[in-house]
Amino acid sequence: MTSFLMNIYVFILGLVLGSFYNVVGLRSTEGQSIMFPPSRCPSCGQRLPWLDLVPVFSYLMLRGRCRTCRRKISPIYPIVEASTGLLFLLSFQNAASAGEMLAGCLLSSLLMIVLVTDLSKMIIPDRIVLFFLVLFALFRTIFRLDPWWDAALGSAVGFGLPAIMAVLSRGGIGGGDVKLFAAMGLLVGSKLILLGFFFSTLYGALIGMAGLLTGRIKRRQPIPFVPFIAPGMVTAFFFGDALLDAYFRFIT
Ligand SMILES: [Zn+2]
Incomplete structure (x- = not known):
């Protein structure tokens, strides 16, 4: 073909x-x-x-x-x-390999499903995240990250960062978001989940500020976070390495 x-x-x-x-x-x-x-x-x-x-x-x-x-x-x-x-x-x-192509499709699939649930009902269903968590764990035993334990580290980072943020922001980030990042960390590893979390919060902060300034969002009004997590993770997963390269060449 x-x-x-x-x-x-x-x-x-x-x-x-x-x-x-x-x-x-x-x-x-x-x-x-x-x-x-x-x-x-x-x-x-x-x-x-x-x-x-x-x-x-x-x-x-x-x-x-x-x-x-x-x-x-x-x-x-x-x-x-x-x-x-x-x-x-x-x-x-x-993708550089069939495994990474599959990883991209799996990540996109999870993001699109929770985008629908978050936009329509402002929830991220546990059973959806759990289903993908098991799928990612199986996937990473076949297509291993280098080193292999980076999947576990990625999941820990994916859980820890938004959990700290959830405590600090007192409800700005929900438990569903924390579990979602923990699952995705298992698939993408520590570096890309860190980057994905960074871009998600960056996009959220920019749009949130624009919304407050134009009066379209009220202070403390709950807004779904997946519309920012999805582009944030897409940026990190598909363009993260290229962006990091460009960044380090710029500062050195
Ligand atoms: Zn009709």
């Missing part, structure tokens, strides 16, 4: 899985089964034909409204679908 076709294939796989992650995210916060019932419009309950379930494409064709009741469809759906497609493509383009 040519690499062009391979790129298209990886992107489409991401789109389709992104669509599945929307379902997993929404149903896991409502205690529903992931496989049944078939997809329905959340406003009018109309069962959706396959033509309305094509990732991104259906949303654009329907101009963001339900075919039956014309009520608005949340833009989270196409955003998660397109983002998963692009992140899978980035994993494929960026």
